[in-house]
Amino acid sequence: MTQVQADPRTAAHLRPAFHVRPPRGYLNDPNGPIEVDDDVHLYFQSRPTLDMHVPVEWGHATSTDYVRWTLHRPAMAPLPGGPDTDGCWSGNTVLDGGRIRAYYSGRIDESPYQSVLTAVSDDGGRSFGPARQVVPDPADDAIMFRDPFVWQENGSWWLAVGAGYADRGASITLYRSSDLRDWTYVGPLAELPRGVAGGEDTGAAWECPQLLTIDNRRIAVVASWSPESGPAEVLSFDVDVPVTPQRVDHGTNFYAASAMRDSRFGPLLFGWLTEGRDRDGWDDWAGVISLPRVVWLGADSSLRSAPVPTVDTLRTGPGVPADGCTTGPQCEIAVPEGSGQVIIRFSDHERVVIELDADTLTIDRTEASLSPYAHRDRMQVSDAFDPGSGRPAARIFLDGSVLEVFTSAGRVLSTRVYPTTPPIWRVEAPHNAHFWTLDR
Incomplete structure (x- = not known):
């Protein structure tokens, strides 16, 4: 018997069931996963349609076990005339006195850079209030500046921003705060002129910097990017020794990793699984979030992964x-x-x-x-x-x-x-x- 071939743009069997994805529209970078009591909140860049001119929102999903997710209304949307009028782009979240505080990039089309913004949720992470800028825009030699990541360490709050500079290469720019509101520039946490490491392009700039502490070592996870070719690969390295980037995922469709420094399973990593098909092949949705991954360091200092243990319950x-x-x-x-x-x-x-x-x-x-x-x-x-x-x-x-x-x-x-x-x-x-x- 001859099997019927489905239209690959509309085939129901291609739609993931236990990976986070929109029922329709476009999804890309995961943002700000955080545990609050028994709930896990995961945010992500999304658009309600596949029209790339529509400004990015922060989609929102919750779970109690990291494998069964409930989608909610977007938790954050651009404010017309505000500092994010053309898109709420990537960042992360932290707990601030019991409230979820987001740090993210605000897009304004006519600006060469995305401003680092903060906003607070007073309803348990379902929505965020008005945003304000917390870090000045960079100097003119920056070719990219976006995607803040905030964490607490040694009694201080730290904020890392992904960047690239014409004369210095890819960079993680670091700031410090005692109260999550006022930030002081510290300097580059790590920098690397563009080159090739392990066969991988290290990037003219680094998007989505994430900082994990594993075995008492500070491990950065970055997404390598260049103005002429865009996204490349997700790389990791120890920031306290000479930078030696190594690839995090060895497949073809993993980008823009988002880290949880602490969870019930230890440090975790999520990623955006890109489409792997030409734009003409899309139907009414695109973009998927990877399974959450428990991460550790291999003997060669590369970041290793396993699925969260609760995937067995599927x-x-x-x-x-x-x-x-x-x-x-x-x-x-x-x-x-x-x-x-x-x-x-x-x-x-x-x-x-x-x-x-x-x-x-x-x-x-x-x-x-x-x-x-x-x-x-x-x-x-x-x-x-x-x-x-x-x-x-x-x-x-x-x-x-x-x-x-x-x-x-x-x-x-x-x-x-x-x-x-x-x-x-x-x-x-x-x-x-x-x-x-x-x-x-």
């Missing part, structure tokens, strides 16, 4: 042998150890292949879609496996068009796949692999 029953299973758009496949291939076969002509070989994991999506809009390539990471970790060699999460693969050594690869053939799909896997259907 499983609908006990694991079964994966080889030969049929699946819908939401599933998990785990390979405990060893080598081999996991193939999710969407049809006779569409498949995605995850290969474990020696110390390397590869995702091949060159045949994942017949859609003319879908991107097709291979991605690979070495030093992928740690048999002594107690984690599966590979955990594969499929959620509609989202594919996230975590390895036992803490490597992660995030990408997007767009099969035109609707389920039922078939899994081919090593004999020891396990399979679960997932349902939120």
